[in-house]
Amino acid sequence: MITVGVFGVRGIVGQLMLKQLEASPHAQDYKVLGFGRQDKPQKVDIAILCTDETVSPQLAPELKNYAKFVIDMSSYYRQKDGVPLVIPEINANTITKDTWLIASPNCTVTGLVLALNPLKKHYTLEEVFSSSYQAISGGGKKLLEEFEKPNSLYRANCVPLIGSIKDNGFTSEELKGIYEAKKILGLPDLRVFSHTVRVPVMVSHGLTITLRAKEEFDMQTLPDILRSQKGVILDGKVYTNKEVEGRGEAFISRLRQDIEDKRVIHFWCVCDNLLKGAALNGRQIADYLFEEFFND
Numbered sequence: 001m002i003t004v005g006v007f008g009v010r011g012i013v014g015q016l017m018l019k020q021l022e023a024s025p026h027a028q029d030y031k032v033l034g035f036g037r038q039d040k041p042q043k044v045d046i047a048i049l050c051t052d053e054t055v056s057p058q059l060a061p062e063l064k065n066y067a068k069f070v071i072d073m074s075s076y077y078r079q080k081d082g083v084p085l086v087i088p089e090i091n092a093n094t095i096t097k098d099t100w101l102i103a104s105p106n107c108t109v110t111g112l113v114l115a116l117n118p119l120k121k122h123y124t125l126e127e128v129f130s131s132s133y134q135a136i137s138g139g140g141k142k143l144l145e146e147f148e149k150p151n152s153l154y155r156a157n158c159v160p161l162i163g164s165i166k167d168n169g170f171t172s173e174e175l176k177g178i179y180e181a182k183k184i185l186g187l188p189d190l191r192v193f194s195h196t197v198r199v200p201v202m203v204s205h206g207l208t209i210t211l212r213a214k215e216e217f218d219m220q221t222l223p224d225i226l227r228s229q230k231g232v233i234l235d236g237k238v239y240t241n242k243e244v245e246g247r248g249e250a251f252i253s254r255l256r257q258d259i260e261d262k263r264v265i266h267f268w269c270v271c272d273n274l275l276k277g278a279a280l281n282g283r284q285i286a287d288y289l290f291e292e293f294f295n296d
């Protein structure tokens with residue numbers, strides 16, 4: 001039995017994290033403790049921070065003395081050297097016994113990297129263009145409240161601004177998509193182009209993706225290669241944001257080769273931003289830590 005501490009239990013992801021830990025295949029091995037922002041930490045084996053980028057950098061260093069591993073769900077540590085940014089199906093091997101802090105990625109990038117990961121073993125991936133169609137719940141309780149207002153900008157509308165605008169004109173959300181994809185895939189030279197748009201759906205982020213490789217794609221073998229990735233569903237059905245709510249996988253549909261360039265493919269990928277994009281992925285990191293480092 002190990003102790004798992006969830007910090008930030010009152011937020012959307014914190015609540016879902018408690019449920020995910022109950023649903024874990026290792027649930028009987030976890031004693032789960034919930035902590036609010038003001039609670040004093042206690043010794044735990046794994047701490048999961050369901051806190052934002054203002055709270056996590058204060059909490060994580062403090063928890064180094066209280067926890068063997070810290071999993072941070074915020075964006076604060078994701079690009080820091082020496083901090084693995086992990087989707088367990090892709091790169092759990094970047095966690096070593098000396099790792100103490102692990103970051104869980106942005107909910108928008110999850111579907112993109114799950115789709116690209118199996119392809120990189122067969123093709124030289126050169127450029128990927130993605131445009132997101134992101135759910136209101138990705139903006140947390142604050143945006144959910146804003147959405148409830150009758151005159152909210154987000155009602156029956158598309159808002160092409162998520163996060164804050166940086167000096168170079170990109171939004172923080174677009175930059176996360178670019179840099180997190182490169183880091184998770186271990187492809188620093190992949191050119192990633194990202195647009196992010198908030199749409200009036202409650203759950204699940206969708207992405208249109210255009211990918212160019214050095215070689216021509218073989219459309220006969222491509223679906224099986226994509227399906228070989230654990231956590232990817234591609235079964236011929238067209239999946240929408242609403243339909244994948246509550247599901248733990250990334251769903252690919254509308255797969256097609258470019259009309260003029262056989263080195264280019266286009267597809268749609270959609271994933272529940274609160275589950276595989278957040279709480280489920282965090283819990284799967286905890287499950288991996290348990291299996292690798294505690295389960296003697």
Ligand code: 2RA
Pocket residue numbers: 106107108134135137138139140162163173273
């Ligand atoms: C969003 N992906 O949807 C971001 C952060 N959760 O706003």
